[in-house]
Amino acid sequence: MSRWWTETVAALGDVVPLPLAALLLLLLALLAALAWYFFPAWVPRRLPSRRLPRLRLPHWRLPRLRLPRWRRPRLRRRPAPPPATRSPLVPAPRTGEASPAGRADRLAAEGRYAEAVRERLRDMVHELVRRQVVEPRAGMTVTELTDAAARVRPATRTALHEAGTIFSDLWYAQRPATAAHDRRMRDLATDLHRALDPDGEHR
Template sequence: MSRWWTEAVAALGDVVPLPLAALLLLLAALLAALAWYFFPAWVPRRLPRPRLRLPRPRRPRLRLRLPRLRLPRLRLPRRRRAARLGEPAVPVPAPRTPEPAAPGHASLADRLAAEGRYAEAVRERLRDMVRALVDRQVVEPRPGMTVTELTTVAARVRPEVRPTLHAAGTIFSDLWYAQRPATPEHDRRMRDLATDLHRELAEDGERR
């Protein structure tokens, strides 16, 4: 009759191979030896405690609403308003002074163009166009008026002058606002537009 441990080893060998069982026993002995050697370093000193965080009572804040002070708005002059909107103001024509007519007399715009000052010549021709509209009582001279306002006001009285004034205003804005270099072509185009405007005003005056 065999001993009980012989039967137990035989039963264990049927489930787990004996070399693997010996290796597992060796690892268990090694872990037990390490735990005994490093005791009590691996034992936690403090056990975790559950912490309950209660909401803190909030103190009511006092808000004082002060009345708003409304200051009156300052209205800028029309010339500054036109500059702020990004559109140059139309040059106001100077009062006409009688000059003695002489043969071969050239206008101020022609003299500026002859000197190569084409941007100033364009401005002078636009000023002459505004003077013609004022003389015909189409518009009233108003400092700070932009080219868009000039075209709108003049077109209400004389609708036929809208294309001419619009083209002249575009040239004037390109040179004096966009700061594009002026060329003789700009002056020639502006001179033709001024001639067209004078002709349209004269034809309309004859019909009336």
């Protein structure tokens, strides 16, 4: 085998010089390596092919029948009635104080008429409790106070109703308080005292 290889190399050397043959073999190996590395990027993915044109036949479709949709009628809800406004709460009488009338006079002298009106209503409640016309109860409203006192002393309804209206306008309706409100509350306190006076009741 070595003799055959030697004779083949000698015959090739007579035609092509051995250094040139070695260089050609090296280039051939390099080309083969590059082809193997970049395969199949250099191979076309799709070969050109001849295709017959497609014949598009017209499609006949049946017309769609659209039926009207039945919708359930919406019922309109009636607006909810506004919540009933609750009567304002009565200021509870202060413990350890004989009468809030003196405090009301001081507040009125300082120009704090809204607070003076509140103290005069508190003075009325204090007198009703002291005479045992009503029982002191937390959370009592002006309307409840007027009804409870009128059941025992009917003559007190007018004064208590007007006093409660003035108190509600100033403290809940946020109306500006004036000296006239304080004077009227003072007169109503006097009327309540007369209605609660046993001597004046039997006249």
